[in-house]
Structure formats: structure tokens, C-alpha cells
Amino acid sequence: MTGRSIFLLAALVGGAILPVQVALNTLLRRYVGEPMQVTFISYLAGALASLAICILARYPLPVVASLSQTSWWMWVGGCLGTFYVWSTIFATPKIGAALALALTIAGQMVAALFLDHYGAIGLVRYPASPTRIVGVVLVVLGVSLVAYVKA
Template sequence: MFGLKLFPLLLAALAGSVMAVQGAVNALMGKIAGVCLATFIVHAVGTAFAGLLLPFARGGFSRVGQAPWYAWTGGVFGVLIIYSVARCIPKVGVAPATTAIILGQVLTATIIDHFGLFGMTRLPFSCWRILGVAFLAAGAWCLLKK
């Protein structure tokens, strides 16, 4: 099962590691500059970096107008995420905040998969998926318990 999916799963794990570091440095910037300004700075730097990647974009410019309205909301979600993370990490710590983030992500992702929302392939609930989410929730509870 993991054979062909190993590289994407490793890439996803790397993204998770980078997200934990990002949360910590965004929280640091929030402490120094204030959360609203830090959110702006993070997105300005991210926009500049993404601009450096544009020469490598392949043909998507001609089709971008065909995207449904909700495909344009990713930037708004990004601002909400950065703001929330920069606000909560200094109060609860990187590990507890990341644990809550991951649990929220997996619960929401399971619902998106089940209903095939936003054009995603439908992956219905199964006993194993529900059990996996339950174990993840139990693990989160253990990590958050003092």
C-alpha cells in the first residue's frame, strides 16, 4: 500500500515538520511585532518567495479564471491560520498547539474525504478510518493532559 505513496507521504511528513517550525517562528515574530503585523509580514515574505517560483509554473495561468470562487479563499485561510497559530502558541506551547492543529486537520480532512468536498476524491468513512481518528484523538488527549 505504501509503495507508490511513500514519497508523497514523506513529503507530507516534511510539511508537518516545517509547520511546527513555522508556528514557532511566527509566534516569535508575533511577540516582537504584534500578531497582526506578524501575520502581514509572514504573508508578504511568503508572497515574495512564491513570486520567485513563478518562472517554474507550468501553464496554469490560462486556466486560473475557471477556478470556482472557493478556490480563491486559500489566502484568507492562510491569514486566519497564521494569526491563530501566532496567537495560541505563546499561550499553550508549540507541542500542545500543534497537537490541537493536527487533530483539527485530520477531523476536517476526514469529513472532506468522506463527502468528496472541493473536488477531492471521495474516500468514505470506514471502521479503520474512524478507529484511526479515535486513536489520534486519544493520543492528542494524552499529549495535552498535564
């Protein structure tokens, strides 16, 4: 496996588990009630799992001096993740997992294209070439098929 392959595989597997997460969270909503309550449970379980992995892997605690050098907006990632999890729990029962995830993927692709193009938020700059733009357009067209084609 090449050096890049492990990163490609990690991204692919990470994407493949999202429908499972959405299905589990949607099922949990039937027992818990509100999407934000399920979001809290999901993040609590994730935080505990992350803590356990850090302890088992013997990762050191972050250095307070390093954390104090960050900007407030760097901590917003968890809030954005909360919104993502909530939105899928909220939408999936009404539009289905395939369409909910297709829409999130389309949104991710459009936003990622802009972030890459401008090298925003500390990312390495990858220009929005015509090929990359066509790829994102094809994703959006695919979402349209998931949304509007009736069996």
C-alpha cells in the first residue's frame, strides 16, 4: 500500500460509516425523542471513545501553552459537527438516508471546492480546475437523481 493509499482508504471508510451512523442515530431518536438529545448522546459516546483511545494509545495531554495560542474560531469544528449530526437525525426520517446523505455530500463537495481553491482556514491550496468543477457538478446532478427519480 502506497503512502497516499492509506489516506484514501481512511477517507473512504470514514465516508462508508456515515450511513451507519445516520441509521443508528435515527433509530435512537425513536427511543430518546428530540434530535438534539440524540446528538448529545452521540457526541458523549464519541468523546468517551476518543478519550479511551487517547489513554490506550498513551497520547500525551495537549500542552496548555499550545492551546492558548489558538483562536476562538478554531474550536467551532465541534459545533459544526453537532449541527451536521443534528441535521441528519432531523431530516432522515422525512427524506430517507440516501437523500439526506446525498445532500450532505453535495454540500460538502461544493464547500470543499471553495475551501481548496482559496486554501481557506489553513488548508493547502488546490485550484478549482475545470475537471474538479465538473466532478462537483456531477455529484450535484447525482443528488438530483436521488432526489427526483421515482421508482
